[in-house]
Amino acid sequence: MTMTTTRVPAAVQWARGLLALVASSHLVVPIVMFAREGTLRDEIAAQHPDFGADEVARSAAIAVTSGAVFHGVLLVVCLLLTWKLAGGRPWTRRLTTVSQLLSVVFSVFSWSSSAMFHVVIPLVGAVQIAVVVLLWAPPATRRFFTE
Template sequence: MDTTARTTSAPKPVRAARTLLALVGISHLVVAVVMGAREDALRDEIAAQHPDFGTAEVARSADIAVVSGAVFHGLLLLLCALLAVKPASGRPWTRRLTTVSQLLSVAFGFFSWSSSPMFHAVIPVVAVAQLAVVVLVWAPRPSRDFFARR
């Protein structure tokens, strides 16, 4: 069966989960871009949280935060892109990977929340979307049947 046929045969909850995964992936891209664009604000936050840091250490910490954030969110973007496509296959491993990755991302969101207020408005919205993805691939009967058939 080709991918197109599988995609159209996916039930509405799975299609909705795939759409949410694509949106979550876009949010990871936006976070990485905003972190890079607002590195000065990040430096100010680090300096306020660690008044004992010198200018060079604050700059180095901000650089590390931006690079590690870009790598982390870049990987999550790629994973969300993969998961936005693969659940259409209906294979059980795709549902498990979707579930684990989205629940871990919610947990990582708590870390992001505690490290910087920069994304406080976004983190709860993305977490709700991620939890909705998990519910959509497990709870509705059409989703359960779709993944059980494969």
């Protein structure tokens, strides 16, 4: 009886590690938003001077809740893909690529809506692009997902 095992290429292992790092950012963002809701209120009040205190508070609560839901979904997706990428299934590479590139696009919204994460957004975006490159560029990785 012959048993064949496919070794996970180093680039895929790196991509998995970076994807886990991205997942951790999706865990941290809602926590920071919740902890700094006062700062978020101040930003909303500055951007919308016509809002009353109740409307500012409501807007901040909506931002925190929607941020928690959005980043919670991305956290689950990233963790699932971190685990599944080692299997070499083509759908995992495609879903990782689409999710990471869309996340980079959506980060433009985060950038424009609050200065709270201006330092982090470009760093996480660069990591997400690196994940995509690691999953498509190296020949060993391409073979891994086509065998």
